[in-house]
Amino acid sequence: MKRFIVTFTVVLLGLFTLELTAPVKAHLIDPWTGLLARITVWIIKIFDSQAMATGNVIQDLASGFGVAIEAGCNGVEAVIILLAAILAFPAPMPYRLKGILLGMAAIMLLNVARIITLFYLGKWDMAIFEWAHLYVWPVLIILDALVVFMLWTHFAPRSATGKVSS
Amino acid sequence: MNGQVQLVYRMLLRIVLWLPVFFLLWYYLVPVISGPLVWFSFQVLDFLFPQIIDRIHATESGLYILTSLTEGPAAEHQLAVETRPMRYLYGIPLLLALVAATPGDERISTGLLGAMLIFPFAVWGVVFDVLKSLSFGLSEHFLPVAGLSGLHLEFVVLGYQLGTLIFPPVAPLILWAALDQQFFRQMCGFPESVEHSDAPAGSAKSPHGGAPGE
Numbered sequence: 152m153k154r155f156i157v158t159f160t161v162v163l164l165g166l167f168t169l170e171l172t173a174p175v176k177a178h179l180i181d182p183w184t185g186l187l188a189r190i191t192v193w194i195i196k197i198f199d200s201q202a203m204a205t206g207n208v209i210q211d212l213a214s215g216f217g218v219a220i221e222a223g224c225n226g227v228e229a230v231i232i233l234l235a236a237i238l239a240f241p242a243p244m245p246y247r248l249k250g251i252l253l254g255m256a257a258i259m260l261l262n263v264a265r266i267i268t269l270f271y272l273g274k275w276d277m278a279i280f281e282w283a284h285l286y287v288w289p290v291l292i293i294l295d296a297l298v299v300f301m302l303w304t305h306f307a308p309r310s311a312t313g314k315v316s317s
Numbered sequence: 318m319n320g321q322v323q324l325v326y327r328m329l330l331r332i333v334l335w336l337p338v339f340f341l342l343w344y345y346l347v348p349v350i351s352g353p354l355v356w357f358s359f360q361v362l363d364f365l366f367p368q369i370i371d372r373i374h375a376t377e378s379g380l381y382i383l384t385s386l387t388e389g390p391a392a393e394h395q396l397a398v399e400t401r402p403m404r405y406l407y408g409i410p411l412l413l414a415l416v417a418a419t420p421g422d423e424r425i426s427t428g429l430l431g432a433m434l435i436f437p438f439a440v441w442g443v444v445f446d447v448l449k450s451l452s453f454g455l456s457e458h459f460l461p462v463a464g465l466s467g468l469h470l471e472f473v474v475l476g477y478q479l480g481t482l483i484f485p486p487v488a489p490l491i492l493w494a495a496l497d498q499q500f501f502r503q504m505c506g507f508p509e510s511v512e513h514s515d516a517p518a519g520s521a522k523s524p525h526g527g528a529p530g531e
Binding site: 152155156163164167168171222223228229232240285286287289290292293294297298300301302304305307 | 319321322325328329332333336340401403404407410411474475478479481482483485486487490491498502504505506507
């Protein structure tokens with residue numbers, strides 16, 4: 152457990168610091184955030200033709216209301232937290248990779264739901280939008296990461312003695 | 318369905334049922350609990366940079382820093398920080414929901430202890446929020462007096478991002494894992510707990526933690 156905590160902390164801080172560097176932001180985070188905005192708008196357009204994406208901004212053409220997907224809203228931090236936990240847990244590397252890919256998908260799926268709900272909440276009521284944006288959704292996203300991690304650890308390959316093989 | 322997987326889903330259900338209860342409680346207690354947060358943050362800032370910040374005042378709309386750095390009318394001494402103390406304390410309802418959803422004794426004392434342990438992380442958030450505002454909002458006044466430059470500013474930015482994006486969601490999970498370590502190990506099937514357990518992974522003891530409506 153101590154090894155898990157130390158590895159988790161080191162990997163978390165390392166990856167988070169890396170995320171903040173200019174090259175990673177320019178070549179990975181910003182393009183990803185733009186792609187996320189376009190995916191979200193593509194889904195919104197299925198039932199609402201008034202939405203459009205410009206860079207990291209999703210805008211309603213009718214009302215002019217828009218939401219910008221900023222750091223903390225693109226799901227990258229939750230992925231980093233999950234990644235640090237998976238890398239810190241003793242498991243074979245191919246199983247870790249599966250966990251990372253499935254975990255990323257689970258977080259991103261919920262994050263798209265977050266952006267869509269925030270987009271409509273913002274058009275409806277800014278006070279509720281603020282609440283959902285700042286407090287409720289961050290809790291739900293981190294719970295998603297926690298559940299993915301717990302489920303992943305349960306399916307981790309074990310030896311005959313019940314020990315997780317790494 | 319695998320018994321352990323059911324255990325995780327039941328745990329999630331209990332957390333989700335408890336969350337609205339603690340969010341509501343937290344909302345009404347925020348004016349009370351943000352007082353100590355602002356006080357502790359001020360003490361840390363005053364220790365690090367004596368006589369630069371006169372007072373930090375929290376209102377519903379945000380934090381206001383009263384500083385002697387600038388001269389002029391009283392209003393110019395005020396620097397408004399566009400943040401709410403709540404932003405650094407939303408881990409409290411999450412932590413309380415995790416603790417309440419966990420089976421075991423002393424849930425109230427564990428929850429209260431956990432909520433208090435969130436404060437250092439929240440103080441970190443407010444301190445770096447204020448430092449970021451002073452460093453970039455009043456840079457010409459603050460940086461020479463505080464003796465900050467180059468690498469210090471990078472550290473201020475990193476500390477602010479950590480305090481805003483990482484600590485609020487991660488601190489409750491870490492504190493819950495530490496306070497309810499045995500249950501956390503069981504839930505995650507850590508090697509040590511599996512090794513010492515006679516029961517197969519699928520027959521772990523069911524949690525008894527209650528939830529509203531359960």
